[in-house]
Amino acid sequence: MDALATLDSFAPWEAAAVVVAVSLGAALLAEFVVLRAAQRFVTRTETKLDEIVLAELRVPLVASFALAGVFLLTRLDGVVAAVPVSERALEAFFGDPALTLVVVLWAWALNETVNRGVDYLQESGARYDFAPVFSNVWTLVVAVGTVGTVLYIWEIDVTPLLAGAGIAGIAVGFAAKDTVANFFGGVALYFDDTYRVGDFIELDSGETGTVVKVGVRSTTLLTRDEVMVTVPNSVLNATKVINQSAPSRRRRVRVPVGVAYGTDLDELEELLVDIALSESLVLDSPKPRCRFRRFGDSALEYELLCWVAAPTRRAKATHRLNRAIHDRFAEAGIEIPYPQREISVLRDADAAVAPSEPPAPDNGSPHATDGGDGP
The missing domain is CATH 1.20.58 (Methane Monooxygenase Hydroxylase; Chain G, domain 1)
Known part of the structure; x- marks a missing residue:
């Protein structure tokens, strides 16, 4: 002043x-x-x-x-x-x-x-x-x-503008309710911290992919087949979304293995762990391990458990581990049984069935003759 x-x-x-x-x-x-x-x-x-x-x-x-x-x-x-x-x-x-x-x-x-x-x-x-x-x-x-x-x-004075904007907002809201729902669905997904760009997610419908874009109206996923899938945010907000990249990107790989009854279990477990440690895609920590799950009808059912650095490596790691298990079991002479079924087919011997002869006439019949003249 x-x-x-x-x-x-x-x-x-x-x-x-x-x-x-x-x-x-x-x-x-x-x-x-x-x-x-x-x-x-x-x-x-x-x-x-x-x-x-x-x-x-x-x-x-x-x-x-x-x-x-x-x-x-x-x-x-x-x-x-x-x-x-x-x-x-x-x-x-x-x-x-x-x-x-x-x-x-x-x-x-x-x-x-x-x-x-x-x-x-x-x-x-x-x-x-x-x-x-x-x-x-x-x-x-x-x-x-x-x-x-x-x-x-x-x-x-914005009072008349506010009144007109209120009426126009109602009309636009009814005309573009899907767009508005997608917008607020995207806001809700952001504040819920459901996923981020670069995360690998799985939808309730079974579709999987990497999030490449999060927009106002929709979210774009890139599948493993290099296909772009656009999903409305309102749909994602109302369905179950599995984020494979959170809270950390590493993911566990489960490889089921069946071996024949009578197999040396100590040798089997040591061999499975060695196979996992020899695979470059498998992390050293947490350390791979195997678990005896159940007695099956035809095999002792085991499961090899190990970890990979990202969810996108699970399929490739499973492929390599299965091949390594097949080759190493063949070298060690460990049998991988498969269910066997025996089917017996019983057939009756062919037999000729003779036609039945008509019965002989009764001697007491009125039609029987005694050698005399007929009527």
């Missing part, structure tokens, strides 16, 4: 010149001294996040110092009195546009800072990165906040 009173004591052109000179001087000082010193400092750090923040905030920071003088001129009584227009007209012609430009520049810089930061964290391979949907939500929040602030600066 004292500074403004001092400026009011100057002539209008002198006060304007002082304000503009101070503003430009502050802008040049920020550009060539403060920002360059900060640039030398951030280049020494390991992360690039501070470089992203400095690069995006450079323009709005310098512009804010430069435009501060223009806005301040509309607040000086001496300058306002010397201009043959009303104070509000002077503010609308100089002050409001300057303040609006500052707000827009800062909003753009904040939006770009967050979006570039999210992209950097994803490209760096950080496990706990931001979901891409957060960038979309942040952009929407910044856009709405910027529009509201600009309307407030220009003293525009």
